[in-house]
Amino acid sequence: MPSFRLPDFTGRLVSSGDFAKSPAMLVAFLCPHCPFVRHVRAGFASFAREYGGRGLAIVGINSNDVDAFPQDDPAGMRREAEAAGYTFPYLFDETQQAAKDFHAACTPDLFLFDGARRLAYRGQFDDSRPRGTAPVTGRDIREAADAVLAGLPVTGQQRASIGCNIKWKAGNEPGYFRGRP
Numbered sequence: 001m002p003s004f005r006l007p008d009f010t011g012r013l014v015s016s017g018d019f020a021k022s023p024a025m026l027v028a029f030l031c032p033h034c035p036f037v038r039h040v041r042a043g044f045a046s047f048a049r050e051y052g053g054r055g056l057a058i059v060g061i062n063s064n065d066v067d068a069f070p071q072d073d074p075a076g077m078r079r080e081a082e083a084a085g086y087t088f089p090y091l092f093d094e095t096q097q098a099a100k101d102f103h104a105a106c107t108p109d110l111f112l113f114d115g116a117r118r119l120a121y122r123g124q125f126d127d128s129r130p131r132g133t134a135p136v137t138g139r140d141i142r143e144a145a146d147a148v149l150a151g152l153p154v155t156g157q158q159r160a161s162i163g164c165n166i167k168w169k170a171g172n173e174p175g176y177f178r179g180r181p
Contacts, residue, residue: 001025001117002101006061006091009074009081014059014089022057024148025117026141029099029109029166030060030090031072032080035130036163037107041084043136044108044125048088051145058088063099064107064167072167099166100174106163112144112154120148123158 005015019025028044030037037044048058064072074092081090093099102111112121121144128134144154168174 001027001111001113001119002098004061004091004093004098004101006093006098007074008089008091009077011074014091019057019059023055023115024120024145025057025059025113026051026145027102027111027113028058028060029063029102029104029107029111030080031062031064031069031107031164031167032076033064033069033071034107034164039128039130040108040125040136040138041080043128043138045085045087047125047138047141048086051142051149052087054149056145056149060086060088060090061093061098061104062090062107063093063096063104065096065169065172066094067169069167096166096169096172103174104166106161106165108163109161109166110141112141112148114148115151120144121154121158122161124161127159129162 003016007013052058062077066073077090114120124140126137126139128136147154
């Protein structure tokens with residue numbers, strides 16, 4: 001797992017090392033304006049409360065360019081966290097370095113790590129989509145988290161996250177988006 005040290009929406013610094021004793025960790029790339037995040041927001045908050053109580057460390061990271069999307073600034077993040085009932089640290093990646101380090105592509109983009117901080121799952125929350133008919137259940141991430149918390153490998157197909165692209169600052173797009181290695 002890439003290390004990070006980022007401020008939350010109040011300015012308090014949070015680092016990956018703060019969760020070293022947790023048996024597993026979920027890093028979720030989120031943002032306030034994305035309709036895909038808004039669609040799963042309540043379900044994700046419920047999942048976080050439930051699985052946080054089981055020992056899963058969870059952080060949200062917002063890496064969007066706030067000059068282009070001012071609603072994604074720390075004040076917008078605070079409003080989102082309060083409205084959704086987020087109980088986990090919600091961090092602001094102003095330089096976008098964390099998104100680059102994780103190779104995050106969209107919001108929501110979920111990265112689940114085991115106790116040794118090896119990537120065990122990267123993918124979607126569930127099969128639901130805005131304007132779709134599938135209910136928000138968190139099935140995919142719940143199955144992965146159940147396996148990791150039990151010390152088992154994640155089995156089954158990992159479906160890529162679908163959502164809004166991370167809003168990169170002009171000229172800051174990572175090489176993997178510009179066709180460079």
